[in-house]
Amino acid sequence: MKLTLQLPETPSRTSDIIIEDGPFVRYPEFLKPYIGKRLDYWIWDSRVWRLWQNGVKEGGWPDLDSGRVVLFSAMEANKRLFALEELAGKLIGAGADRGSVLVAVGGGVTGDVVGLLASLFMRGIPHCQIPTTLLAQVDSSIGGKTGVDLPEGKNLIGTFHQPLATWMHPRFLETLPYEGLRQGMAEVIKTAMIGDEVLWKYLESHSFSIRRREREALERVITACCILKTRVVEMDEKESGLRRVLNLGHTVGHALERLSEYQLPHGEAVAIGLVVAAKISVRMGELPQEDLDRLVRLCIAWDLPVQLPGDTDPDAVVYALMTDKKRIGSRLHFILPVSIGKVRECSDLDLTLLKDVLSSLRGGKVSRFPLSRD
Numbered sequence: 429m430k431l432t433l434q435l436p437e438t439p440s441r442t443s444d445i446i447i448e449d450g451p452f453v454r455y456p457e458f459l460k461p462y463i464g465k466r467l468d469y470w471i472w473d474s475r476v477w478r479l480w481q482n483g484v485k486e487g488g489w490p491d492l493d494s495g496r497v498v499l500f501s502a503m504e505a506n507k508r509l510f511a512l513e514e515l516a517g518k519l520i521g522a523g524a525d526r527g528s529v530l531v532a533v534g535g536g537v538t539g540d541v542v543g544l545l546a547s548l549f550m551r552g553i554p555h556c557q558i559p560t561t562l563l564a565q566v567d568s569s570i571g572g573k574t575g576v577d578l579p580e581g582k583n584l585i586g587t588f589h590q591p592l593a594t595w596m597h598p599r600f601l602e603t604l605p606y607e608g609l610r611q612g613m614a615e616v617i618k619t620a621m622i623g624d625e626v627l628w629k630y631l632e633s634h635s636f637s638i639r640r641r642e643r644e645a646l647e648r649v650i651t652a653c654c655i656l657k658t659r660v661v662e663m664d665e666k667e668s669g670l671r672r673v674l675n676l677g678h679t680v681g682h683a684l685e686r687l688s689e690y691q692l693p694h695g696e697a698v699a700i701g702l703v704v705a706a707k708i709s710v711r712m713g714e715l716p717q718e719d720l721d722r723l724v725r726l727c728i729a730w731d732l733p734v735q736l737p738g739d740t741d742p743d744a745v746v747y748a749l750m751t752d753k754k755r756i757g758s759r760l761h762f763i764l765p766v767s768i769g770k771v772r773e774c775s776d777l778d779l780t781l782l783k784d785v786l787s788s789l790r791g792g793k794v795s796r797f798p799l800s801r802d
């Protein structure tokens with residue numbers, strides 16, 4: 429399955445997304461047209477390299493002996509500017525120049541770092557992405573956002589740099605621990621809630637197939653998510669409007685992550701954020717209670733939390749929301765679901781209602797992390 433992200437610029441640009449379950453042997457055939465005469469340099473998440481170096485041998489992927497493979501210890505703590513300097517140094521040592529192309533193999537951390545590096549290296553060179561986590565396959569590798577973190581917050585330094593091509597292979601998910609699958613599923617549930625009721629019903633009836641990593645189920649889920657994200661990004665590449673719908677569940681989610689000093693995993697924070705947004709919408713008389721119940725059931729099926737930890741201070745959450753460094757203006761913008769598969773933007777959310785909903789949703793076991801302000 430091939431999707432093409434069309435970016436309405438002059439001259440217009442495209443970014444291809446290929447989702448396929450064929451043998452790895454197809455790699456040379458797939459990437460060659462994009463790489464052309466450029467020399468390809470591969471930056472692999474070192475863990476993924478350990479797990480897959482033998483698996484990809486069959487396809488003639490470059491190995492360490494080629495001098496064109498650089499390993500990167502992918503973790504959030506290494507998603508920093510120093511990683512760019514280190515990787516750029518290794519690339520130059522390996523002979524990369526303005527005529528090179530980078531290929532990122534790994535999860536969202538690798539994709540974000542290599543994307544940013546590609547946009548800066550020799551003032552910008554092309555890159556391709558081969559995402560290997562569910563989160564990266566359904567979300568982070570599409571849309572061209574790149575970035576690294578600062579001590580002051582996540583993704584505060586970044587660019588938009590669309591990959592030439594992104595190749596999703598569900599087979600990589602065979603080695604992804606359940607924890608990674610679960611965190612990624614929060615984004616899948618979010619995507620279905622934003623704009624795909626058919627996907628939602630599929631998730632309701634196929635959680636076992638997905639959990640068992642059945643290729644067909646994974647391919648189905650990845651494809652649906654890629655289609656929706658591609659559609660949204662095409663209409664609003666730089667997040668000036670429509671792309672904000674992708675933030676469903678993320679407003680409160682980010683606040684909870686910040687309050688926990690990033691100890692609360694992103695997927696869990698998003699799941700709670702989705703439930704908060706849905707409950708606000710129910711309280712406003714927009715979302716039917718039945719749809720909120722379906723969301724809760726789906727999250728529980730994936731062991732995702734549906735309540736705020738019992739010791740969460742609603743005032744601290746609101747404070748974190750209001751002081752978010754990426755917030756625009758003084759009002760609280762919220763994406764609210766109005767039905768499964770449909771959302772709307774609320775540009776001035778009533779703070780009393782928000783606090784009320786946050787209080788009513790407290791009850792989860794006391795958090796391992798202090799979700800209150802000192």
Ligand SMILES: NC(=O)c1ccc[n+]([C@@H]2O[C@H](COP(=O)([O-])OP(=O)(O)OC[C@H]3O[C@@H](n4cnc5c(N)ncnc54)[C@H](O)[C@@H]3O)[C@@H](O)[C@H]2O)c1
Pocket residue numbers: 473475476479502503504507534535536537538540560561562563564567568569570571572573574575582583600601602603604605608611
């Ligand atoms: N650019 C965007 O639009 C965007 C969107 C959402 C999230 N993000 C970013 O994505 C990052 C999170 O991505 P992630 O969850 O993929 O994290 P990650 O890249 O850190 O991967 C998570 C863990 O899984 C391991 N891993 C990767 N692939 C594997 C595989 N196939 N088998 C076994 N282990 C594997 C990694 O080594 C790592 O330990 C965050 O930094 C977030 O800010 C970016």
Ligand SMILES: [Zn+2]
Pocket residue numbers: 615678694698
């Ligand atoms: Zn997210």
